[in-house]
Amino acid sequence: xxxxxxxxxxxxxxxxxxxxxxxxVAEAGKSLRHMSWFEVVEQxxxxxxxxxxxxxxxxxxxxxxx
Amino acid sequence: xxxxxxxxxxxxxxxxxxxxxxxxVAEAGKSLRHMSWFEVVEQxxxxxxxxxxxxxxxxxxxxxxx
Amino acid sequence: xxxxxxxxxxxxxxxxxxxxxxxxVAEAGKSLRHMSWFEVVEQxxxxxxxxxxxxxxxxxxxxxxx
Amino acid sequence: xxxxxxxxxxxxxxxxxxxxxxxxVAEAGKSLRHMSWFEVVEQxxxxxxxxxxxxxxxxxxxxxxx
Amino acid sequence: xxxxxxxxxxxxxxxxxxxxxxxxVAEAGKSLRHMSWFEVVEQxxxxxxxxxxxxxxxxxxxxxxx
Amino acid sequence: xxxxxxxxxxxxxxxxxxxxxxxxVAEAGKSLRHMSWFEVVEQxxxxxxxxxxxxxxxxxxxxxxx
Amino acid sequence: xxxxxxxxxxxxxxxxxxxxxxxxVAEAGKSLRHMSWFEVVEQxxxxxxxxxxxxxxxxxxxxxxx
Amino acid sequence: xxxxxxxxxxxxxxxxxxxxxxxxVAEAGKSLRHMSWFEVVEQxxxxxxxxxxxxxxxxxxxxxxx
Amino acid sequence: xxxxxxxxxxxxxxxxxxxxxxxxVAEAGKSLRHMSWFEVVEQxxxxxxxxxxxxxxxxxxxxxxx
Amino acid sequence: xxxxxxxxxxxxxxxxxxxxxxxxVAEAGKSLRHMSWFEVVEQxxxxxxxxxxxxxxxxxxxxxxx
Amino acid sequence: xxxxxxxxxxxxxxxxxxxxxxxxVAEAGKSLRHMSWFEVVEQxxxxxxxxxxxxxxxxxxxxxxx
Amino acid sequence: xxxxxxxxxxxxxxxxxxxxxxxxVAEAGKSLRHMSWFEVVEQxxxxxxxxxxxxxxxxxxxxxxx
Numbered sequence: 001x002x003x004x005x006x007x008x009x010x011x012x013x014x015x016x017x018x019x020x021x022x023x024x025v026a027e028a029g030k031s032l033r034h035m036s037w038f039e040v041v042e043q044x045x046x047x048x049x050x051x052x053x054x055x056x057x058x059x060x061x062x063x064x065x066x
Numbered sequence: 067x068x069x070x071x072x073x074x075x076x077x078x079x080x081x082x083x084x085x086x087x088x089x090x091v092a093e094a095g096k097s098l099r100h101m102s103w104f105e106v107v108e109q110x111x112x113x114x115x116x117x118x119x120x121x122x123x124x125x126x127x128x129x130x131x132x
Numbered sequence: 133x134x135x136x137x138x139x140x141x142x143x144x145x146x147x148x149x150x151x152x153x154x155x156x157v158a159e160a161g162k163s164l165r166h167m168s169w170f171e172v173v174e175q176x177x178x179x180x181x182x183x184x185x186x187x188x189x190x191x192x193x194x195x196x197x198x
Numbered sequence: 199x200x201x202x203x204x205x206x207x208x209x210x211x212x213x214x215x216x217x218x219x220x221x222x223v224a225e226a227g228k229s230l231r232h233m234s235w236f237e238v239v240e241q242x243x244x245x246x247x248x249x250x251x252x253x254x255x256x257x258x259x260x261x262x263x264x
Numbered sequence: 265x266x267x268x269x270x271x272x273x274x275x276x277x278x279x280x281x282x283x284x285x286x287x288x289v290a291e292a293g294k295s296l297r298h299m300s301w302f303e304v305v306e307q308x309x310x311x312x313x314x315x316x317x318x319x320x321x322x323x324x325x326x327x328x329x330x
Numbered sequence: 331x332x333x334x335x336x337x338x339x340x341x342x343x344x345x346x347x348x349x350x351x352x353x354x355v356a357e358a359g360k361s362l363r364h365m366s367w368f369e370v371v372e373q374x375x376x377x378x379x380x381x382x383x384x385x386x387x388x389x390x391x392x393x394x395x396x
Numbered sequence: 397x398x399x400x401x402x403x404x405x406x407x408x409x410x411x412x413x414x415x416x417x418x419x420x421v422a423e424a425g426k427s428l429r430h431m432s433w434f435e436v437v438e439q440x441x442x443x444x445x446x447x448x449x450x451x452x453x454x455x456x457x458x459x460x461x462x
Numbered sequence: 463x464x465x466x467x468x469x470x471x472x473x474x475x476x477x478x479x480x481x482x483x484x485x486x487v488a489e490a491g492k493s494l495r496h497m498s499w500f501e502v503v504e505q506x507x508x509x510x511x512x513x514x515x516x517x518x519x520x521x522x523x524x525x526x527x528x
Numbered sequence: 529x530x531x532x533x534x535x536x537x538x539x540x541x542x543x544x545x546x547x548x549x550x551x552x553v554a555e556a557g558k559s560l561r562h563m564s565w566f567e568v569v570e571q572x573x574x575x576x577x578x579x580x581x582x583x584x585x586x587x588x589x590x591x592x593x594x
Numbered sequence: 595x596x597x598x599x600x601x602x603x604x605x606x607x608x609x610x611x612x613x614x615x616x617x618x619v620a621e622a623g624k625s626l627r628h629m630s631w632f633e634v635v636e637q638x639x640x641x642x643x644x645x646x647x648x649x650x651x652x653x654x655x656x657x658x659x660x
Numbered sequence: 661x662x663x664x665x666x667x668x669x670x671x672x673x674x675x676x677x678x679x680x681x682x683x684x685v686a687e688a689g690k691s692l693r694h695m696s697w698f699e700v701v702e703q704x705x706x707x708x709x710x711x712x713x714x715x716x717x718x719x720x721x722x723x724x725x726x
Numbered sequence: 727x728x729x730x731x732x733x734x735x736x737x738x739x740x741x742x743x744x745x746x747x748x749x750x751v752a753e754a755g756k757s758l759r760h761m762s763w764f765e766v767v768e769q770x771x772x773x774x775x776x777x778x779x780x781x782x783x784x785x786x787x788x789x790x791x792x
Contacts, residue, residue: 022118135669138718223316224314235309267552280346304374318463554776705763
């Protein structure tokens with residue numbers, strides 16, 4: 001039967017939460033193959049000079065173990 | 067006094083979480099009248115070829131019972 | 133040692149969750165200085181005529197106490 | 199073996215949380231038979247002119263499937 | 265220093281959640297002394313003939329250990 | 331777009347949870363205008379001489395920022 | 397884009413949690429097509445004469461909306 | 463009105479989670495009468511020599527107070 | 529197979545959370561044998577004259593049933 | 595003092611949740627030594643042709659760092 | 661009846677979590693009177709050069725409203 | 727934009743929770759560079775001969791991916 005692992009990764013973006021997820025997944029893809037899904041675990045961000053500076057999304061990425 | 071029901075529905079979008087919510091609400095609107103609010107319950111998505119393939123948002127939609 | 137306070141604020145936007153967060157932070161910035169980060173606590177929204185009317189995001193904003 | 203379904207319904211009352219539960223269950227009873235139990239999921243309410251205007255209770259109602 | 269224990273007890277009432285809590289605390293008082301506080305853990309109830317039959321409240325009761 | 335703040339307040343009552351919520355909201359209303367909704371966060375209480383002494387309800391009160 | 401709905405259903409079994417899930421899904425399948433996945437929400441059961449009488453599993457079943 | 467108590471007990475089994483629940487309930491039955499239901503609180507287990515050694519299930523057992 | 533019970537106990541200390549745990553476990557040890565592990569459930573404390581007066585830790589203590 | 599790491603892994607089985615845990619642990623054992631315990635984090639599964647197709651269990655596996 | 665408010669504050673310390681709580685409470689005491697209790701909400705910290713740099717504790721502080 | 731990973735690690739100490747966190751972070755630092763923060767996930771410990779034997783803290787450690 002299939003087995004999957006999950007790792008936790010935090011992406012950041014100046015634009016949106018969706019963009020931050022894409023950044024996280026793209027980075028994870030540099031060292032992982034067979035990524036299959038992600039789950040949003042936490043959404044936060046930093047503030048600078050009274051404005052949102054970036055969006056930070058923690059995702060769990062699931063990938064198939066060969 | 068007013069009574070509401072809630073149903074749970076999952077919308078998907080290639081673009082963003084907000085878009086996925088709109089898709090879910092629009093679909094729910096085909097069979098429900100008097101929808102009043104939504105609550106985001108879960109955010110996840112699928113990955114294909116090392117990139118985010120779609121965003122999936124589970125929302126609870128509340129609507130008034132006549 | 134540094135001390136921070138957190139307040140809870142709800143921003144709304146017709147466009148997206150990210151936009152609603154920016155609205156909340158900008159409003160908080162009118163009365164607070166030294167804001168440092170935000171945490172998303174809840175995401176919901178209103179529906180009107182069968183369509184998403186606005187996105188509502190509750191954020192906790194952390195700021196340094198001088 | 200027995201099978202049950204659960205639906206989620208929100209009752210409101212000017213008086214109390216218990217009353218709001220009764221309203222929710224009575225409404226559910228118009229279209230469901232064999233209701234067996236309820237679980238309180240959320241308690242909130244609206245405020246008007248500086249006073250509690252109503253109590254809102256979300257309950258999950260379980261009923262037997264024949 | 266003071267030490268407390270907590271036990272978990274379920275009270276039921278035909279009338280309200282508050283009443284069910286009183287029933288649970290009164291029962292606990294038959295075998296415990298020095299009860300100090302309670303915490304509501306869960307609220308549910310049974311339904312009979314399409315109406316709320318009773319309210320059930322699970323409380324954790326804290327009492328001082330002599 | 332509209333912005334809301336939330337504060338957390340604890341009301342107490344000898345009678346019921348609903349009463350405790352009313353006490354909390356009435357108190358909050360002394361210093362806040364435009365209160366719009368409340369959310370129940372926690373329910374507990376104190377015990378004295380083996381009987382419930384009071385009901386304590388923590389509510390988050392949301393109010394519009396002008 | 398694809399849209400899914402979720403319903404909540406409770407299966408029971410004298411044998412195991414896995415069996416109770418199968419019962420719930422089989423029952424749901426009588427009225428739903430295109431069921432795609434389930435999520436376990438709660439596991440409990442009844443006791444009779446000092447022994448486990450049955451296993452009860454609440455699952456959320458997701459199915460595609462055509 | 464009826465009053466119930468809950469205790470928390472951990473059963474272990476070499477075979478399955480269901481078996482571990484049965485072990486826990488059977489043990490509880492040695493000192494308790496009128497047990498009525500159980501709720502699964504936690505599932506874990508130990509590993510030995512790279513294989514699952516046992517399944518451990520924490521259940522809350524509810525029993526009627528006479 | 530082994531069976532364990534868990535009880536919930538609150539220790540207090542003027543010094544630290546770790547100290548409060550030790551106080552709780554030591555107290556539990558007066559009436560229990562074969563205690564095996566503890567789990568921190570809640571951390572709070574009282575304040576007096578603007579300073580922390582004590583640290584209160586609720587722990588669940590697991591012990592083997594013979 | 596001893597230090598442990600935890601990884602998250604998803605096992606699948608056609609038969610039961612217990613079997614899916616065994617599959618996950620066995621797979622983890624191919625690359626890890628000194629595995630000591632597992633914690634069940636999530637239970638779900640897929641449905642095909644109106645029947646449960648497989649059981650999926652996410653476990654956190656703890657192992658000693660040498 | 662008595663009414664309390666809660667605010668959320670983050671204390672930091674180079675030494676321990678207990679110390680960080682004291683820092684938070686002491687700071688809160690500069691602007692609040694009648695503080696009565698605190699609840700630990702979150703524990704985290706920063707790392708610098710491979711070592712724990714500080715402990716950060718978020719506490720909710722409850723104080724009586726006169 | 728910056729990307730972070732999080733791993734989960736359990737430190738143990740005979741002395742305190744803070745010490746256990748330091749142990750965990752120090753161990754993680756042997757194989758990771760650019761560690762930036764930690765989050766406390768769970769606090770438990772073992773008991774031996776009726777006394778706390780050690781404190782165990784599970785932390786998530788975040789580190790920058792280069």
